[in-house]
Amino acid sequence: MLYNKLLENIILPAGDLVLGSSFIKGLRKWRKIQNLSEEELIKLQKDNLQKMLDHISTNVPYYSKLNIEKKSDPYEWIKGFPLLYKSTIKENLDDIVIGDRAKLVVEKSSGSSGIHGAVYLTKEEHSVSQAIQTLWWEWAGYKFGNSIMQTGINPHRGVVKSIKDRILNTDYVAAFGISEEQMKAKLYALEKSPKDHFAGYASSLYVFAQMAKKNNITGVKFKSVFSWGDKMFPHYRKLIEETFNTKVYDSYGCTEGLMMAAQKDKAEYYLMSPHVHVELLDKDGNDVKPGELGYVVVTRLDAFAMPLIRYYLGDLAVKGTRNKNEKYEFGFPLIEKIIGRDTDIIRTASGKYMVVHSFSGIFEHLPEVKQFRVIQRTLEEIEIELIPDKGFSEEIVYGKVEKIIHDALQEPFGIKFEIVDFIPSTPSGKPQIIQSFIKE
Numbered sequence: 001m002l003y004n005k006l007l008e009n010i011i012l013p014a015g016d017l018v019l020g021s022s023f024i025k026g027l028r029k030w031r032k033i034q035n036l037s038e039e040e041l042i043k044l045q046k047d048n049l050q051k052m053l054d055h056i057s058t059n060v061p062y063y064s065k066l067n068i069e070k071k072s073d074p075y076e077w078i079k080g081f082p083l084l085y086k087s088t089i090k091e092n093l094d095d096i097v098i099g100d101r102a103k104l105v106v107e108k109s110s111g112s113s114g115i116h117g118a119v120y121l122t123k124e125e126h127s128v129s130q131a132i133q134t135l136w137w138e139w140a141g142y143k144f145g146n147s148i149m150q151t152g153i154n155p156h157r158g159v160v161k162s163i164k165d166r167i168l169n170t171d172y173v174a175a176f177g178i179s180e181e182q183m184k185a186k187l188y189a190l191e192k193s194p195k196d197h198f199a200g201y202a203s204s205l206y207v208f209a210q211m212a213k214k215n216n217i218t219g220v221k222f223k224s225v226f227s228w229g230d231k232m233f234p235h236y237r238k239l240i241e242e243t244f245n246t247k248v249y250d251s252y253g254c255t256e257g258l259m260m261a262a263q264k265d266k267a268e269y270y271l272m273s274p275h276v277h278v279e280l281l282d283k284d285g286n287d288v289k290p291g292e293l294g295y296v297v298v299t300r301l302d303a304f305a306m307p308l309i310r311y312y313l314g315d316l317a318v319k320g321t322r323n324k325n326e327k328y329e330f331g332f333p334l335i336e337k338i339i340g341r342d343t344d345i346i347r348t349a350s351g352k353y354m355v356v357h358s359f360s361g362i363f364e365h366l367p368e369v370k371q372f373r374v375i376q377r378t379l380e381e382i383e384i385e386l387i388p389d390k391g392f393s394e395e396i397v398y399g400k401v402e403k404i405i406h407d408a409l410q411e412p413f414g415i416k417f418e419i420v421d422f423i424p425s426t427p428s429g430k431p432q433i434i435q436s437f438i439k440e
Helices: 002-019 023-033 038-059 074-080 086-091 123-139 158-167 180-192 202-214 234-244 356-363 394-409
Strands: 105-108 118-121 148-152 170-174 197-201 224-228 248-254 258-262 269-271 276-281 293-300 311-319 334-341 345-347 353-355 369-378 381-388 414-419 434-436
Touching (some): 023 123, 038 293, 105 123, 123 258, 148 202, 180 202, 202 234, 248 269, 258 276, 356 394, 381 394
Parallel strands (some): 148 197, 224 248, 369 434
Antiparallel strands (some): 105 118, 248 258, 258 269, 269 334, 345 353
């Protein structure tokens, strides 16, 4: 308790002063925002959207050149702007970034979509992302000074991050590429010296849970688990919660500094509406209805150095709605479910689709399959690569997998199976379940 107060009131504010950031100031602001009513949050988002559209129309060459007709309602006004893609950003970077890039913080995306990207932020804008992530951790019971084991892609932390890890009691480990022996060593160490929380990429948390179960390591427990970065599948959540006697709190954001949504008291995700304006659109660009699947298009409302207006992420999500018979802790809008990238969807010629859940829900009940990947090149068929495990047989694929998929689709659909020794990860190191080459 004493160290918690020391961190928040002295050490971290001093760090902000030295680094020129505003993390603690931002966190305190968001602690107040989260307590606003639904009506107050709606007004705040509308005001923030109005300010952003006024700014880009006057100060940002890329947008001012578009000559978009101004509307009195910012929600109508923004619909006049075109979708923004990574390729468009790269082609027009000089007309989108305001100010000296050398003085801005750069965030680079992994390029798992095939195009590497970079977003430039002021230190204050960058601090917003850190503040919101910490707020989400607090939703899961975190307090400054609590011990954390955190997974990440880059194990080389550098001087500033290494100091931060030490101050914040964080044990940082590689998310991907870590050996079984290294994982077992970490798990055995956690039995002797427990950590309060476990945080990181969903798939990496799941791999640690698998390793604990495989080796009958039963003494590892966490107060809570925070996940981000890739898809938290239901079977991931179930194994992590059961193995570590904990609860998983998932979040949804991206490297570009967009902290969109997170779980707290419900299965749905609270959308950080004063920070982002999120549209869920069908393939024709129309807003989807609650309960429907839509493409995620996001506008950040508090980043003026490099405004992202109607930024197409390539993700899919299901729009949420409030159940009048339930009580919600916060007034933020809801996302019912995060599906993943649009390349994580299998489509048929008739317009039906299967999402990653469709396949993970099959293979989670088949221990005879160690790993799988679904590849689609045409609308008429898919290829499924399989790495077999003990007890594998052709009956597994033709008697079970093929039958389940055909029963679900209720239409002719080709399925080719291929036994492989290795399935590559995405460029960022994350495992890949679906690889679609279909272009709409």
